[in-house]
Amino acid sequence: MVDYRYALRGRFFDIAATADSPEEIARQARYVDDGLMFIAEGRIAALMSWEEGQSLLKQPDDWVDLRGKLIVPGFVDTHLHYPQTEMIGAFGEQLLEWLTTYTFPVESQYGNAGHAAQMSAFFLNQLLSNGTTTALVFGTVHPESVDALFAAAAQQNMRLIAGKVMMDRNAPDYLTETAEQSYQQTRELILRWHNHQRLGYAITPRFAPTSTPALLEAVQRLREAFPDTWLHTHLSENPQEIAWVKSLWPEHENYLDVYHHYGLTGKRSVFAHAIHLQDAEWNCLHDSDSAVAFCPTSNLFLGSGLFRLQTCWQKKVKMGIGTDVGAGTTFNMLRTLGEAYKIGQLQSYKLCASEAFYHATLGGARALCLDEHIGNFSVGKEADFVVLDPAVSPLQQLRSARCKDIYEQLFMLMTLGDDRNIAQTWINGECAWNRDGLEVAA
Incomplete structure (x- = not known):
């Protein structure tokens, strides 16, 4: 049994550990296509697949439905x-x-x-x-x-x-x-x-x-x-x-x-x-x-x-x-990462999506000496994360439908994305901003 206040169901992407090279980032990338994240006392209590986690729910429908959304660290x-x-x-x-x-x-x-x-x-x-x-x-x-x-x-x-x-x-x-x-x-x-x-x-x-x-x-x-x-x-x-x-x-x-x-x-x-x-x-x-x-x-x-x-x-x-x-x-960090990619291109450096999102999350936390507290979904980390709506315009919908994997979709977000793609922002286990203006209820 996991003690929790919220359980969120959706897709999850993070980098599981700090890295010293782009290749190491790629090895540490973690994607859960249908996942369940438990939050207790402002921290990550667990992250697992829906199949693993549903038996730990207090009630069968005791979860916030974020299916169709992509959840990444803040x-x-x-x-x-x-x-x-x-x-x-x-x-x-x-x-x-x-x-x-x-x-x-x-x-x-x-x-x-x-x-x-x-x-x-x-x-x-x-x-x-x-x-x-x-x-x-x-x-x-x-x-x-x-x-x-x-x-x-x-x-x-x-x-x-x-x-x-x-x-x-x-x-x-x-x-x-x-x-x-x-x-x-x-x-x-x-x-x-x-x-x-x-x-x-x-x-x-x-x-x-x-x-x-x-x-x-x-x-x-x-x-x-x-x-x-x-x-x-x-x-x-x-x-x-x-x-x-x-x-x-x-x-x-x-x-x-x-x-x-x-x-x-x-x-x-x-x-x-x-x-x-x-x-x-x-x-x-x-x-x-x-x-x-x-x-x-x-x-x-x-x-x-x-x-x-x-x-x-x-x-x-x-x-x-x-x-x-x-x-x-x-x-907007998505737009900022898109410009970072272009700066890399001008120097024959290919900034891939996993590396870009690392720099914007766990890598940034490491730069600030905060990676013990924030930056990914490791158990015990503070529950700061963002819920992304991956396709909010006809162009994004068209491009997203043709993405072969999560990395193509992340790259699409950092080249075509903007503030419209931010559905929710969670601070210390609480929804602090909601695009639709609705309270989140577990």
Whole structure:
């Protein structure tokens, strides 16, 4: 007998264990064509075939009918900016000009607690309606921005990691702070929110160009005082940015060495973009057990460059997928994976469906050091998952009917899919978002 609150019947796909190569992912892929998943106290209690599981039901009809749907682990977004939601799709600039023209003026509003609360609610709804159950998120320099986001995420019982931007130079006066002010405000936020429910705090220096040595020393002090927090920043997104870092930090060997010098690489350190890395930087990321976030739509939209996924595998660096809203152009992980595939194609790398879904689920969880908690349907994992409707348009129905196996259908979803394919999103064993607006009843 399995003790459970919900039993869900449908099709299930996940990757059963973390992997160090695409070939290993393929071996760990798991598909149950007609399965029964039991949920108890917010966790996966069991996953088995319908034939095996039906005898364990309390009553013959004691299950939620999701037949025809495909259930996968919740998507893990390893890099995005919630304040930039309202400026997504801003026209015509590359990174540094884009920050000055669009980003900084928008972020200036987030000292207003009411505005921050309103946008936090909108942002989390965008995540849930797109099947994202865990995210690593930038706030703004204002503590109010982080308080609002964490308060909203706590109401949903989401597993969310976020932090206030730390920035003390090369930005408008209305967004800069002193290193000591940044240290004190960040410390207070860590004490208030880190490890509260399912929340985690990320110490968040924006990037090296907006950081003085004094600020990075403050970040180092915080990291040493709170070693189980995350470190979240940007790295090697844009050639002009890299040249700027070299002019500001000429004593350092390369961009990553600026962070490494202050002890900011390591477990739970996540560096967004990492497009234009030298071999020494890849080696440092691997040796320090750091992770990177691959942000396909953002990299294309800002013309930043093509992430080298094959090199990432060769160097054995942990990697997750980031939508990077608002330079990224969608919250939807299916669309983001489709763009990742195209970036691979431009470099003669074939990103297959099992690998893509690994990066968006268990691989992303591993990059965030959360793979013991989320990322697949192993017994005891937190029950965060998304229910996909595999064919919601005439074109998808036509293409789906011609798919020979689950991998073709997954590939169809990541090339033709979007938010319409998200039927339900479950958080910690509860249905947190339902496309049809109906309560789920067992």
